[in-house]
Amino acid sequence: MVRVGLVGFGKVGQFLLDEFINQPDKFEVVFVWNRTGSALLKHSFLQGHPECILDSLDKIGDQDLDIIIEVSHPSTVIKYANKFLEVANLFVGSPSAFASKDLDECVHAVQTGKTKNSIYVPVGALWGSRDISRLAEMKKLTALNITMKKHPTSYRLEEGEAKTVLDRVLREETEGETILFKGTVRELCKHAPNNVNTMACLALASSPSLGFDAVIGCIVSDPALQSHVIEVDVVGQNGFKVQTIRDNPAGVGAVTGRATFDSFLCSILEACQIFEHSKHSKTRVGKVILV
Ligand SMILES: NC(=O)c1ccc[n+]([C@@H]2O[C@H](COP(=O)([O-])OP(=O)(O)OC[C@H]3O[C@@H](n4cnc5c(N)ncnc54)[C@H](O)[C@@H]3O)[C@@H](O)[C@H]2O)c1
Known part of the structure; x- marks a missing residue:
């Protein structure tokens, strides 16, 4: 069971929430955040589980989480990547954020094993x-x-x-x-x-x-x-x-083409598998992993 936090509730976020709640043996939804909170209340799962609605990303840290899945906007990654990585692994759905030099230090810290948590990047439409x-x-x-x-x-x-x-x-x-x-x-x-x-x-x-x-x-x-x-x-x-x-x-x-949604989900499942294999290791160090 992987405890997930979902950051962003547009087309990809809504697709992912439905997939997570349809696979309760694999995923536990800890929170969902969206820039426009009212969009969350339209979803029946969140109407029934208001405790899963996170109203501010600044409150992240209070929850017990395995992975934060970002599917909002590159600016969210630029602003919060360090904070996210302090509390969980980070799956970055908007990897164009890494073009910002503001993230160089954060990525370098993960690449050189200075963090416990990893950054997962979905390969999306990239073949090979x-x-x-x-x-x-x-x-x-x-x-x-x-x-x-x-x-x-x-x-x-x-x-x-x-x-x-x-x-x-x-x-x-x-x-x-x-x-x-x-x-x-x-x-x-x-x-x-x-x-x-x-x-x-x-x-x-x-x-x-x-x-x-x-x-x-x-x-x-x-x-x-x-x-x-x-x-x-x-x-x-x-x-x-x-x-x-x-x-x-x-x-x-x-x-976004339909195949991209499916590819996204496969990437998340792979990231969760990698994480589950390593989570009990005392020597776990972060990496940047394409999934
Ligand atoms: N890696 C990939 O292959 C791949 C594929 C599809 C989408 N994406 C990325 O995933 C993200 C979500 O895609 P989508 O199709 O669901 O988009 P969408 O437009 O349907 O939804 C975007 C969500 O993010 C929020 N948002 C928009 N601008 C924001 C900002 N500046 N700060 C915070 N939140 C903001 C919106 O309120 C909305 O909930 C985008 O960054 C998109 O580029 C990546």
């Missing part, structure tokens, strides 16, 4: 993350490029260069492929924090060889697409190359 991690650990990874292609209405961009191009594409109904932004994943995370979690995960997988400043990401709009396409080009030493193309059917305008 373990192979990439292995290449990176062996220092045999020399370049990584990742391209995401979607219908223009599937992008949620922050104000700036990429959004200006997207707005023009939407206004002029531009056909065919248009590059909205190409640059380091660190830069791209600022433009599209909700769309490029997969790219952030790739940047983490490529560490210590490459990381957020060396992996190159590109977001492309194509109004003919009814799927989310992710292309990853891996380059290693001595002419080694791998290219993967993931094509995930998704309705026009959808930010």
